[in-house]
Amino acid sequence: MNPVNYLYLSALLFTIGAAGVLIRRNAIVLFMCVELMLNASNLALVTFSRLHGTLDGQIIAFFTMVVAAAEVVVGLAIIVSIFRTRHSASVDDSNLMKL
Amino acid sequence: MTALNLAATGTTSLGEAVQFWVLAVVAVGGALGMVLMRKAVHSALCLAATMLALAVCYMAQGAVFLGVVQIVVYTGAIMMLFLFVVMLVGVTSEDSLKEQLKGQRFAAVLCGLGFGVLLIAGIADARLNHFTGLSEANAEGNVPGLARLIFTRYVWAFEVTGALLITAAIGAMVLTHREHVKAPKTQRELAAQRVKDNIQLPPLPAPGVYARHNAVDIPALLPDGTIAEDSVMETLRERGQIRDVSQEMLRRMAELENTTADWLGRPSSERPTVAGPRKSLEPVPAQQPDAQTDVPKADQEGAE
Numbered sequence: 001m002n003p004v005n006y007l008y009l010s011a012l013l014f015t016i017g018a019a020g021v022l023i024r025r026n027a028i029v030l031f032m033c034v035e036l037m038l039n040a041s042n043l044a045l046v047t048f049s050r051l052h053g054t055l056d057g058q059i060i061a062f063f064t065m066v067v068a069a070a071e072v073v074v075g076l077a078i079i080v081s082i083f084r085t086r087h088s089a090s091v092d093d094s095n096l097m098k099l
Numbered sequence: 100m101t102a103l104n105l106a107a108t109g110t111t112s113l114g115e116a117v118q119f120w121v122l123a124v125v126a127v128g129g130a131l132g133m134v135l136m137r138k139a140v141h142s143a144l145c146l147a148a149t150m151l152a153l154a155v156c157y158m159a160q161g162a163v164f165l166g167v168v169q170i171v172v173y174t175g176a177i178m179m180l181f182l183f184v185v186m187l188v189g190v191t192s193e194d195s196l197k198e199q200l201k202g203q204r205f206a207a208v209l210c211g212l213g214f215g216v217l218l219i220a221g222i223a224d225a226r227l228n229h230f231t232g233l234s235e236a237n238a239e240g241n242v243p244g245l246a247r248l249i250f251t252r253y254v255w256a257f258e259v260t261g262a263l264l265i266t267a268a269i270g271a272m273v274l275t276h277r278e279h280v281k282a283p284k285t286q287r288e289l290a291a292q293r294v295k296d297n298i299q300l301p302p303l304p305a306p307g308v309y310a311r312h313n314a315v316d317i318p319a320l321l322p323d324g325t326i327a328e329d330s331v332m333e334t335l336r337e338r339g340q341i342r343d344v345s346q347e348m349l350r351r352m353a354e355l356e357n358t359t360a361d362w363l364g365r366p367s368s369e370r371p372t373v374a375g376p377r378k379s380l381e382p383v384p385a386q387q388p389d390a391q392t393d394v395p396k397a398d399q400e401g402a403e
Contacts, residue, residue, distance in 0.1 A: 020130075
């Protein structure tokens with residue numbers, strides 16, 4: 001098996017995540033889709049690290065994980081505070097700025 | 100370790116190929132399940148499965164440290180955070196199937212397909228035939244190699260990461276902190292409010308009958324034989340889970356009284372009549388006064 005299959009898997013997962021962000025309406029599930037996209041890019045980075053024979057790709061994947069953890073913490077805090085005021089986690093309901 | 104080194108080289112063994120195809124199916128299935136499941140909890144569990152599969156993929160590619168971090172940070176911390184928020188927001192909340200924009204779902208699927216084809220075609224076109232492999236880079240071990248890079252070439256990014264994490268933690272605390280608009284009521288104010296409202300001044304009656312039953316779903320009896328609905332908590336009352344055992348108790352007390360009367364040889368005029376069965380939650384009819392008046396006596400004897 002050619003290790004390039006990992007890249008195909010990564011592309012597939014990224015695509016599923018991106019389509020999920022467009023399809024789903026629940027803010028929490030949207031966040032999960034974003035996490036899936038980040039994971040897919042991590043897999044690509046690890047595979048690139050193997051391709052080049054250096055560890056830099058793994059370092060970048062590591063930093064991606066840290067940023068993802070921080071992003072999830074802040075994002076979920078925002079979702080919780082929106083849920084407290086609007087009593088809904090659906091992104092369709094947050095339309096105060098709509099004309 | 101030799102297996103890991105072999106896995107980290109440019110070619111893949113048969114074992115890695117088998118493992119890849121198994122895990123790829125799991126990962127893609129989990130991802131599709133996450134997008135397609137209607138309940139957020141199911142989505143979260145599907146995503147956890149995908150992340151575990153990816154962690155094994157990392158390890159198979161020589162990124163042992165990242166695989167462990169993936170399991171600890173992603174499936175451990177981040178998914179737990181997701182599940183906490185799902186529980187907070189409501190497990191039962193489902194996505195509405197109503198489309199806010201017409202044809203948006205179809206367009207989204209189309210966009211996804213186009214994007215995927217573009218991405219995969221790009222990779223297929225790239226001629227990635229020579230994989231160097233990590234056996235050289237991982238020669239002194241994966242973790243020492245990563246540490247060498249993090250603390251030399253990427254030390255600045257590493258320090259900035261620390262600042263980012265602190266900012267995120269403070270941001271989460273600020274965002275979820277609830278400010279009291281007015282001071283919370285003291286106990287004295289609450290008591291004054293209760294007197295002012297004048298709905299239920301004394302404490303609610305305790306549940307249970309005759310010190311025989313003290314379960315929370317058994318209502319207490321009022322002096323006239325009716326049950327005190329206040330003694331059962333509101334949740335059980337609304338569910339209709341009040342268990343009225345007062346008739347059973349009255350019957351047993353009357354039986355006890357009758358055995359005493361038998362032993363003492365009392366005439367039948369002094370014996371209590373056994374109350375007939377009555378429906379739950381209905382007051383006792385007024386034409387059975389002797390059964391009611393005999394109850395406290397029977398109770399005292401039963402307690403002795």
